[in-house]
Amino acid sequence: MEVGSADFLQLTSIDVIGQTFDAKLYVELVFPGGADDPDLSKSSAEFPVDAEGIPTFRPSAQWFLNQVDVNNSVDYHFIDKKVLTKEHDLHLCVYLSGKFTETYELQDFPFDVQFLTVSISINCRTTGKIPVRITLGNADNGGAQWAHRPIGDVAFPLEHVYNLRNQLIVSVGEHGMDARIFPAMNVAAVLMRR
Numbered sequence: 001m002e003v004g005s006a007d008f009l010q011l012t013s014i015d016v017i018g019q020t021f022d023a024k025l026y027v028e029l030v031f032p033g034g035a036d037d038p039d040l041s042k043s044s045a046e047f048p049v050d051a052e053g054i055p056t057f058r059p060s061a062q063w064f065l066n067q068v069d070v071n072n073s074v075d076y077h078f079i080d081k082k083v084l085t086k087e088h089d090l091h092l093c094v095y096l097s098g099k100f101t102e103t104y105e106l107q108d109f110p111f112d113v114q115f116l117t118v119s120i121s122i123n124c125r126t127t128g129k130i131p132v133r134i135t136l137g138n139a140d141n142g143g144a145q146w147a148h149r150p151i152g153d154v155a156f157p158l159e160h161v162y163n164l165r166n167q168l169i170v171s172v173g174e175h176g177m178d179a180r181i182f183p184a185m186n187v188a189a190v191l192m193r194r
Helices: 062-065
Strands: 002-015 022-031 068-070 073-086 090-100 113-122 164-176 182-194
Touching: 002 090, 002 164, 002 182, 022 113, 022 182, 062 073, 062 090, 068 073, 068 090, 090 113, 090 164, 113 164
Parallel strands: none
Antiparallel strands: 002 022, 022 090, 068 113, 073 090, 113 182, 164 182
């Protein structure tokens, strides 16, 4: 599974004392060539079983879409989520909104720099019968960082307090412990206090 795109659509209510921020985020995860896979391209979100009721461990992209979760949320909800076919690829499109936790590091006034990060995971272990990993895919520019399009002024009503840098930082990795390790991606906006 590859990161196709990621965008913060809105950043609001940055609470330094409560260590939270509110955001709307759009993410696309891609199964390259997934549209050509008869199991991945099935429309059912149910876990697949064969004629005898034995699990096949070949779930659809719809099933994987239902495994998307957020690691650092206080509260979140999906505004929309769907699977789209683009040529031979399947795109898991997730549009979500919520309140997210962040350890604020605004201690170097007036030169404070702060990352606002949303950590997204797939509730499917990196090992086992359905191993999943997230890679940067075509977005990989030689490292774990990825510059993307700017966030518009309309989506950032706190511009009188903070400067929002003109890039997003996307990194991929894992979270969990022992044998329960899950794939994850972090999407971070970078801001500085004015």
